Amino acid sequence: MTLFDPPAPLAERLRPRTVSEVVGQTHLLGPGKPLSRVLASGRLGSLILWGPPGVGKTTLARLLAGEVGAHFIPLSAVSAGVKDVREATAEAERLRGRGQKTILFLDEIHRFNKAQQDALLPHVESGLLTLIGATTENPSFEVNPALRSRARTLVLEALSQEEVRGLLKRALSDPRGLPGITATDEALDLLSRLADGDARRALSTLEVASSLANPVTPESVTEAFGRHLPQMDKNGEDFYNLISALHKSVRASHVDGALYWLARMLEGGADGLYVARRIVRMAAEDIGLADPQALRLCIAARDTAEFLGSPEGDLALAQAVVYLALAPKSNSVYVAWKRALDAVRDGENLPVPLHLRNAPTALMRQQGYGKGYAYYFDDPGGSFAQNYLPDGVQLGLYHPTGEGWEARVAERWRKLQHAHGEDEGGAEAGVIDTPPAHV
Known part of the structure; x- marks a missing residue:
């Protein structure tokens, strides 16, 4: 770096140099926890690190490679492709000849399509590459099952407000951070909350706020942070x-x-x-x-x-x-529709009864299409006596609830069932009380 080069961002300058400097993730790095046991054994298998942005996935991958003495090849699935994987594989082959292990770090692994992920499989399976994939998306949906089965998935957690606050205080005291800058307790509390557990966001905002005021105040934090948009991956x-x-x-x-x-x-x-x-x-x-x-x-x-x-x-x-x-709630139609679909999908493709068939031509009428159909307005009793399902089929799909407007329908529904001969007792067959005008 020359005198004219801008310094690295604060988050990069404060990137942990050892595992002991990592903030958070005690459920993985604490005594007796999964990664502590891995490091103690010196044998690192393939991993998928799943967690929100700014919790140290990339940093942790680099530190793990250093702890086990492996060569580290970083790739981003946003810009890398199969060609880059081939080059990494060739490099790993050369290093294996010298007794050196290789860790391929693939950031945003969920952005690799199925074919690209499959290209990794033989090299991970053979042990030529130890894969560490990082993702903000659920690996169950975004990583091929074959690749998931060859890698252990570890869940990283967003930093707590206390952990973010400790990181901010380190940035103000560490020579690599912001020497000579101070901040009020209120400013640190506000930034710890706004960061949403994202260490990178917290440090970047602190760096901007420090250029606006010294000491850093809640007002300078608010100005540096800008509008607070809730974290959300629109497709994740x-x-x-x-x-x-x-x-x-x-x-x-x-x-x-x-x-x-x-x-x-x-x-x-x-x-x-x-x-x-x-x-x-x-x-x-x-x-x-x-x-x-x-x-x-x-x-x-x-x-x-x-x-x-x-x-x-x-x-x-x-x-x-x-x-x-x-509003009052009823899922009776939703449930009835699911039952109807199940009945159709699981049943036979039974013919429509003749009396229900359309009969637009004389030939169809000669074949019995529409014969015997009782038109409701001419013959209400005969209409209700007809069968409206395929022969031999009996269903009970719809059951009204007692909620809201549907409670008013329930009594009419009971009478209709009786008129169709589908229950015991009730109104005289074929006689239905006039419903409310909006039924």
């Missing part, structure tokens, strides 16, 4: 966990929870129209006929979100979420 597990939390909060009628998770998604950059589609599904799946207006309101919210865009349209989504959370 976090995204679907947030959707799950939103849906389950609505289902449980927890309004605050539903609003909170909706805000987390939209502030994290989720596509409002995708969220709207999921909200429409909630109306159909969990509210159903307990409140038929819910589906209409959610469709209107989707249209509003599309028409206005964000942030104005987000309010319509919030209105829909609150409505769904407050």
Whole structure:
């Protein structure tokens, strides 16, 4: 580095030089824990390090290679390909001839497609390469099963606020850090909270804040940090966990929870129209006929979100979420539909009874299509006496609940079942009380 070269970022300058300097991950590095036992044995097998950003996956991989005396080849799956893997393999072959082991570190391993991951398999299996993959995504979904079976998955955790605070204090006292800079306790507390367990984010923000004020204050931290966007990978597990939390909060009628998770998604950059589609599904799946207006309101919210865009349209989504959370709940149609699908998929492809068949031509009518069909408005009793399922098939798919509007339907449903001869007792066959106008 020359006098004219900019210094390395603070996070890079403070990168741990030994395992003992690593902050956090005591569940892996503490006495008797998995990585401590590995280092004590001197035998390091292939690993997949899974954890959120800024928790030390790359640093830990480098330190492990140094501890076992292995040559370290770093690659990023964002830019690397099979050609780079071949070059790493060739280098490992040369080093093996000298008795040197090689660790291939593959950052963002989930970005390798199946073919690229498969290219690693024979070299990992033979022991030529010890693979350490790093990922922020769930390896169960993003890493091929064959590769997962040859590597041990270790879960790294976000740093606690206390751990982040200790790291910040080290940055202010370490000669490699920010000598001559101080910070108020309030500033350190604020930054420890805003960092969301991400050491890199905490150190980068501290470095910027130190250029704005000395001592560093909460105001300079806020200015350096900028807008606080919740952490969310739009295509990863976090995204679907947030959707799950939103849906389950609505289902449980927890309004605050539903609003909170909706805000987390939209502030994290989720596509409002995708969220709207999921909200429409909630109306159909969990509210159903307990409140038929819910589906209409959610469709209107989707249209509003599309028409206005964000942030104005987000309010319509919030209105829909609150409505769904407050609404009575029924999954009777959802369950009935699943039963109907199961009956079709598991049953025979039985023919439609003749009296239910369409008969647009004279030839079809001669073959008996539509023969004997009782038109409800001409013959209510005969209409109810007909069979509306394939011959020999009996089903009980729909069962109304006592929630909301569907409770008003339950008595009519009981009478309809009796009229079709599907229960015991009740109204006289073929005689059905006039339902409410909106049934």
